[in-house]
Amino acid sequence: MSAGAKVWESHQAAITNSSSVGIATYWDATSQIFHDLTIGGGSASTGVSYYTWNRTDKVYLTTTLEKMSGTTATAIKSWTGSGTGSAFTSGSYSVSSGSYRLKVTGTVYDHNGKHIETVTVYSGIKHC
Numbered sequence: 001m002s003a004g005a006k007v008w009e010s011h012q013a014a015i016t017n018s019s020s021v022g023i024a025t026y027w028d029a030t031s032q033i034f035h036d037l038t039i040g041g042g043s044a045s046t047g048v049s050y051y052t053w054n055r056t057d058k059v060y061l062t063t064t065l066e067k068m069s070g071t072t073a074t075a076i077k078s079w080t081g082s083g084t085g086s087a088f089t090s091g092s093y094s095v096s097s098g099s100y101r102l103k104v105t106g107t108v109y110d111h112n113g114k115h116i117e118t119v120t121v122y123s124g125i126k127h128c
Contacts, residue, residue, distance in 0.1 A: 029057050029108040029116040037065075037102045039126045045092040046079065048104050055085035056111040061104070063089040068099040068125055075103070101125045 034049040048063045061081045066073040079089040087106065102123040108116045 027117060027119055029053060029110075030106060030119050033104060033106065033119070033121055035063070035102050035104050035121070035123050037100065037123045037126050039095065039100060039128045042094055042096070042128070043092050044095045044100055044126075044128070045090075046102055047090040048081075048088065048102070050087045050104070050106045052085055052108055054110070057085060057116065058109045058111070058113075059083055059085070059087040060107045060109075061087035061089055062106075063091075064103040064105075065093055065095075066101050066103055067095075068101060073101065073103070095128050097128050099125050099127050 029052050030050070031053045032049075032051045036045075036047040038045045044065055046063055046065060048061065050059055050061050052059055059082060063079045063081075064075045065077045067076050068074075076095075077091070077093040079091040081087045081089040103120065104122070105118065105120045107118045110116055
């Protein structure tokens, strides 16, 4: 993929029954996670949208830009956001040559403050 190319990745919860074939991810509270990592011109730009099934749930979202060295990831910049029913982060950061990915972690609480789940997903690796 060329530098500066933009690709949105998404993770969606899927409800399946016993007759379904294949593998489906199902989360208790999280319905969708969309994340974007664009790298080009010495900059990494990110955007993340996180949604819950129940629009009264509280979401705390952390998006972390990680630099890869082989299979080892080192966090270099984080953004946080929160909201009710959804949460969003976006930002940019100067990067040098190398390989990068996003780590997206959302923690969801119900309207009474009871922890429901913490979900972590990763983007694909992008090269600069």
